[in-house]
Amino acid sequence: VTLHNPGQVVVYPILDLRHWKKDIRFYLEKLEQVAIDLLKDFDIVANRLSDKRGLWVGQKKIVSIGIGIKKWITFHGMSINVNNDLKLFSLINPCGLNIEMTSIQALTSQDINLSTVKQRIQKRFEKNFLGE
Amino acid sequence: MAYFVVLPELGDDIKEAVVVGVCVQEGDSVNADDDVVELVTDKAVFNVPAGYSGIIKSILVEEGQEVKIGDPLLIIE
Numbered sequence: 001v002t003l004h005n006p007g008q009v010v011v012y013p014i015l016d017l018r019h020w021k022k023d024i025r026f027y028l029e030k031l032e033q034v035a036i037d038l039l040k041d042f043d044i045v046a047n048r049l050s051d052k053r054g055l056w057v058g059q060k061k062i063v064s065i066g067i068g069i070k071k072w073i074t075f076h077g078m079s080i081n082v083n084n085d086l087k088l089f090s091l092i093n094p095c096g097l098n099i100e101m102t103s104i105q106a107l108t109s110q111d112i113n114l115s116t117v118k119q120r121i122q123k124r125f126e127k128n129f130l131g132e
Numbered sequence: 133m134a135y136f137v138v139l140p141e142l143g144d145d146i147k148e149a150v151v152v153g154v155c156v157q158e159g160d161s162v163n164a165d166d167d168v169v170e171l172v173t174d175k176a177v178f179n180v181p182a183g184y185s186g187i188i189k190s191i192l193v194e195e196g197q198e199v200k201i202g203d204p205l206l207i208i209e
Contacts, residue, residue, distance in 0.1 A: 023143030024176045053175040068177040070167065076177075 001092045002064060007084030007103070009117050012077040013125075020129070022072050028053075028065065030128050035063045035080055037124040038117070042104050054078075060102035080104075080121075083112050135184045136204040137168060142178060148200045149173035151193045160188045162208065169193065169205045184208045 004010060011034070017027055032048060035055055039046045039062065046055040046062055055063035065078040081103035089101045105112050139149060153170035156162060167179040168188075190207040193199055 021143075022141070023146075024174060024178065025143045025145050028174060028176060066175050066177075068179075070179045071165075071181060 002066070002079075003088055003092050004079055005084045005088055007082055007105075007114070008079045009082055009114060009121065010077065010079045011121060011125075013074055015074045015129070017069070017072040017074060024067075024069060027069075027074060028067065031065065031067070031078055032063075034121065034124045034128050035078060037127070038080070038120050039063075039104070041120055042108055042110075042112075044104065044107050057102055057107060060100045062102050062104070062107075080117070081106075082114055082117050134189060134207050134209045135186070137180065137183055137206050137208060139171070139199050139201050139203050139205060140180065141201055142173060146173055146201070148198050149178065151195055151197045151199060151205075152177065153195060154191055154193065154206075155179075156182075156188050156191070156206070158188050158191055162186065162188060171199070180205060182208060 032055060036046050044057060046057055049056055053065050054061050063078055063080050066076050068075045081101060083105035084103055086101050086103060086106060149171035151169060152172045155170060156168050162168060162182040164182055164185045166182050168182045169180045171178050186208040188206060189209040193205050
């Protein structure tokens with residue numbers, strides 16, 4: 001079970017991995033790096049955990065990742081908690097794990113503009129996937 | 133002529149995956165492009181295409197089964 005609500009940015013790249021590398025982990029790590037770089041812009045240090053997907057700040061999850069690949073074309077992607085209502089997550093058991101979620105707003109106590117986040121994601125995406 | 137459809141290479145560090153769905157039944161006719169088995173690894177869902185056109189002769193895996201790279205998934209004739 002997962003949950004999407006207003007204030008999350010959902011990134012759903014449709015890429016032909018044959019242009020990069022036919023490697024699921026390569027793609028996941030690139031995608032994670034986009035979010036790690038984005039969060040760094042907000043002075044948030046997010047980490048990968050070896051046994052759980054997604055990105056974490058301490059024991060709290062800030063980015064959820066779930067991807068699909070058909071004929072090396074990607075679908076699904078990741079959702080980044082920006083300023084969404086985190087209370088809703090208590091209604092579900094995210095990803096089958098008994099975990100707590102956090103968001104950029106919860107960690108920075110700032111009002112975060114979603115369109116600024118989207119622009120930054122685009123830049124981070126270009127840097128990681130196109131080397132620009 | 134019978135062909136084995138095997139779990140292809142999914143990346144440098146990936147050695148196995150779990151079958152989450154078999155999209156065909158024995159006796160089905162498939163095209164090379166048709167997806168036949170759905171697997172999950174690292175929270176990534178990956179669809180394996182038949183690779184050959186023909187009739188599904190035998191399904192060698194079931195839902196929930198862990199398979200390794202190179203393992204046969206089904207036989208197409």
